[in-house]
Amino acid sequence: MNKPPPGPAEAPTASRPAVHARDLTVVRGSRRVLDKLSFDVEPGTVTGLLGPSGSGKSTLIRAIVGTQAKVTGTLDVLGRPAGTPALRSRVGYVTQSPSVYDDLTARQNLDYYAAVLGIPRADRAAAVTQALTDVDLTSHADDLAGNLSGGQSSRVSLAVALLGTPELLVLDEPTVGLDPVLRRDLWNLFHRLAARGATLLISSHVMDEADRCERLLLIRDGTLLAADTPQALRETTGSETVEDAFLKLVESARDGATTHPQSHQAAHTPRGTS
Ligand SMILES: Nc1ncnc2c1ncn2[C@@H]1O[C@H](COP(=O)(O)OP(=O)(O)OP(=O)(O)O)[C@@H](O)[C@H]1O
Numbered sequence: 001m002n003k004p005p006p007g008p009a010e011a012p013t014a015s016r017p018a019v020h021a022r023d024l025t026v027v028r029g030s031r032r033v034l035d036k037l038s039f040d041v042e043p044g045t046v047t048g049l050l051g052p053s054g055s056g057k058s059t060l061i062r063a064i065v066g067t068q069a070k071v072t073g074t075l076d077v078l079g080r081p082a083g084t085p086a087l088r089s090r091v092g093y094v095t096q097s098p099s100v101y102d103d104l105t106a107r108q109n110l111d112y113y114a115a116v117l118g119i120p121r122a123d124r125a126a127a128v129t130q131a132l133t134d135v136d137l138t139s140h141a142d143d144l145a146g147n148l149s150g151g152q153s154s155r156v157s158l159a160v161a162l163l164g165t166p167e168l169l170v171l172d173e174p175t176v177g178l179d180p181v182l183r184r185d186l187w188n189l190f191h192r193l194a195a196r197g198a199t200l201l202i203s204s205h206v207m208d209e210a211d212r213c214e215r216l217l218l219i220r221d222g223t224l225l226a227a228d229t230p231q232a233l234r235e236t237t238g239s240e241t242v243e244d245a246f247l248k249l250v251e252s253a254r255d256g257a258t259t260h261p262q263s264h265q266a267a268h269t270p271r272g273t274s
Pocket of ligand 1 (some may be wrong): 028029030031033035051052053054055057058059060205
């Protein structure tokens with residue numbers, strides 16, 4: 001693809017990947033659980049990190065947010081090495097298990113985290129209300145978190161991550177256990193956040209969420225099978241669904257096919273061109 005060189009008027013941050021990984025490797029115990037991953041996450045996109053249970057999604061997410069030990073290779077986040085303290089307020093992270101205080105209400109939880117994040121007292125109430133609105137929890141704002149359903153407490157955690165208006169939001173299986181309506185609503189929220197300029201990296205082991213993402217990173221056994229758009233993955237593998245594409249990529253990796261699976265990687269393809 002003949003991409004013209006960046007012109008002098010092009011803002012360097014606009015085209016810089018939100019996440020840039022080269023030969024990213026993580027060893028846990030005696031096992032290499034991520035093996036030489038190379039990919040870029042483009043800014044302003046909703047990128048899905050898809051792979052079966054145990055494939056290394058959470059490990060990769062922890063590496064990106066800077067909480068994983070024994071990471072080697074290159075891993076830059078918003079132009080800085082992953083884990084740099086200056087990134088803390090720029091990266092929102094939601095873990096698989098909701099991290100809220102059961103004896104505080106949803107609003108009190110958010111107010112507390114807003115204070116921890118250093119949001120000025122005068123701005124806190126508005127920031128909390130906005131975050132509660134974003135996750136559609138205003139009607140439960142004054143319920144104790146301990147009395148909320150699993151899906152509702154996950155949304156409180158998500159609201160916490162939204163508080164600082166992070167540039168990059170990394171969400172580990174945020175839709176697990178949610179009913180289809182809530183899942184759809186959350187995906188709509190993710191796209192609204194991306195439209196406001198945020199980059200979202202969202203892990204899931206549910207392949208039917210693939211088509212809700214603009215781009216996908218498919219991983220299995222700690223290796224990257226592909227990085228591309230859902231449509232390109234279906235087309236290049238001749239598959240009807242991303243799940244079938246995934247299976248074909250696994251088979252071709254297993255057969256040691258001459259076409260290396262990572263040739264599907266289109267980390268530098270500008271958005272909307274593939
Ligand atoms: N302390 C450890 N020592 C060795 N291997 C580990 C350790 N912790 C995790 N692993 C292995 O690392 C691999 C990746 O785990 P990870 O939690 O990143 O996968 P995942 O894709 O997020 O899985 P899930 O979807 O089930 O959460 C797994 O095979 C797991 O068994």
